[in-house]
Amino acid sequence: MREKLVHPIEAAGVTVPNNLWFAPLAGYSYHALRVTAKKHGAGLTYTEMISVEGVVRGDKRTMRMAAPEDGNTAVQLFGGAEPEKFHNAAKIMMREFGYKIVDINFGCPVRKVIRIGAGSCLLKEPSAMGEIVRAVKETGAVVSAKIRAGYSCVNIEKTIPIIDDAGADIIIVHPRLATQMFGGAADWELISRAREMTGRILIGNGDIDSPETALARLRESRVDGIMVGRAAIAKPYLFRLIADLDATGSYVSPSLPEVRDGLIEFARLFIATSNARSMSPLRSAVLSTVKSMGNSREVRGKVSSITTLDELIDALDGWHEREGYPHETVTQ
Numbered sequence: 001m002r003e004k005l006v007h008p009i010e011a012a013g014v015t016v017p018n019n020l021w022f023a024p025l026a027g028y029s030y031h032a033l034r035v036t037a038k039k040h041g042a043g044l045t046y047t048e049m050i051s052v053e054g055v056v057r058g059d060k061r062t063m064r065m066a067a068p069e070d071g072n073t074a075v076q077l078f079g080g081a082e083p084e085k086f087h088n089a090a091k092i093m094m095r096e097f098g099y100k101i102v103d104i105n106f107g108c109p110v111r112k113v114i115r116i117g118a119g120s121c122l123l124k125e126p127s128a129m130g131e132i133v134r135a136v137k138e139t140g141a142v143v144s145a146k147i148r149a150g151y152s153c154v155n156i157e158k159t160i161p162i163i164d165d166a167g168a169d170i171i172i173v174h175p176r177l178a179t180q181m182f183g184g185a186a187d188w189e190l191i192s193r194a195r196e197m198t199g200r201i202l203i204g205n206g207d208i209d210s211p212e213t214a215l216a217r218l219r220e221s222r223v224d225g226i227m228v229g230r231a232a233i234a235k236p237y238l239f240r241l242i243a244d245l246d247a248t249g250s251y252v253s254p255s256l257p258e259v260r261d262g263l264i265e266f267a268r269l270f271i272a273t274s275n276a277r278s279m280s281p282l283r284s285a286v287l288s289t290v291k292s293m294g295n296s297r298e299v300r301g302k303v304s305s306i307t308t309l310d311e312l313i314d315a316l317d318g319w320h321e322r323e324g325y326p327h328e329t330v331t332q
């Protein structure tokens, strides 16, 4: 019998239904997209990064962003090298929202975050990473730590043993340097190396954009699970296709009308749940999906200026499958 690559994960007493997770994506992994990813089979979703500073100050916008959709959500915290602030913020998240899994952002490379000594800047101070992990662990949370390969040079051989030793239950590796931002390819060799360094739950992340790649990564790098980011914005149904391919050896991509109906459902949910004053986050996500389906130039033009649900429905109305559009069945 073929080995099953998709399976539940037990993390320090918390059961996650499967090992296909939706990544934290600032500007995208808000409530509506997380619910949509889960509806299509993601086992765990992460919030957008949440400022520990904002949490401890009780900032209203931060708290709204941090609200989970259900129990299979992890909150991602970011902040500078202030373990106590992480500890306090984690406690507030657990008390206010019932979070069980608290993630620490050790990977964000954007200037605004680096400037305050947070995100990937902490990769330059492995001992501070250990202190933060330990401080969050003391709250009783299941601790997840999301790292990059290093800041400007690879240092997983330093960071992984330190966060492992400090008690991180889950280690997520995005194998790019911070200085690379999103350039170049994610180096999965480094994830295989990480596997040699830790017996903790190891999640691999980076450039997974198809069911085939997902299963190959799970098989070859011996990670416990994978995390999908950008590809799941365009194709939130990817999680289901990965699980189908693993379970049955084949999958059927959704037809264009199915994708269109899914987008409208997602848009309704976005409008009902988002506190954003603008439709811009919705437009970005819808455009990603539309682009991924091809035959969409005209529709893209219309979608990029929508301001209401009715306008979106009108825009998508003119979107038809190109001749021979796969509605693909793939068998391995």
Ligand SMILES: Cc1cc2nc3c(=O)[nH]c(=O)nc-3n(C[C@H](O)[C@H](O)[C@H](O)COP(=O)(O)O)c2cc1C
Residues within 6 Å of the ligand: 023, 024, 025, 026, 027, 028, 048, 049, 076, 105, 106, 107, 108, 146, 174, 205, 206, 207, 208, 227, 228, 229, 230, 231
């Ligand atoms: C628009 C965008 C926003 C992101 N925001 C976050 C974030 O808030 N926290 C985080 O840990 N990583 C963040 N990431 C990184 C992703 O979680 C992920 O590590 C990266 O995109 C690689 O995975 P992928 O190739 O599947 O997208 C972000 C990436 C993008 C493209």
